[in-house]
Amino acid sequence: MNKKLPSQYEARARIIKAMAHPSRLFILEELYKGERSVGELAEMVGADQSTISKHLSILKTEGLVFDERQGTTILYHLKCPCILNFIGCIEEVLEIKTQEHVEMVSKCRVR
Amino acid sequence: MNKKLPSQYEARARIIKAMAHPSRLFILEELYKGERSVGELAEMVGADQSTISKHLSILKTEGLVFDERQGTTILYHLKCPCILNFIGCIEEVLEIKTQEHVEMVSKCRVR
DNA sequence: TATATATATGGCTATATTGCCATATAATCA
């Protein structure tokens, strides 16, 4: 990768990368509402169970979620609800992108 | 990709993905401090100028930065400073990951 | 113990990303 940058950036990027996927983003927001099983999430996302399992594995490895066995099903939980705080800003970036030609007031710099 | 998820997740993920790289994260934080030229950033990151130019192109395409020509050099600016607000939470996730075995108090759920 | 259910993992292919080199483009200045 790169040797001049502090490893801190590498560590942060790994976590952000774990969030940088539509399905994983959906999963995180869903877990924000409450615990969900792998099957529930697979059903909601509309992907193969194994695919969701792997997504959850990535989120777990990066420390964003934790799991809890409940009999034969496994419930996943969000670890740090704060990670979704910035979704508001992401939305703002998106708004500006779509309305770039329009005059608007916002916390972002339009140009 | 996936057809069951609202396109909103796709859009958000694209922006987050743009942030999900050590060099681009560094660039964003650097631009948070103030405007920087491509050359300056390349020097700081320690990567080829063309590599940084492409990173900046990604950030620009996703609406995270904008550029301003100043004679022969081009200065890049951060568009939405708020996108760095959640770095604090990322740090918290990292802390928990490294101290998982230790008892600690935090906004995150340790388990 | 045998069966059923829920989840995880190995393996594979298709696709995307990264980073460098070479080169193109754009602006400045002699």
Place this chain on the structure above:
DNA sequence: TGATTATATGGCAATATAGCCATATATATA
């Protein structure tokens, strides 16, 4: 205009990611 400086882009090889299928593992229950 020609040379110089700064940045962008095309192209390519190496690597990483995504998603599905088949199958393994773990738990519960008859």
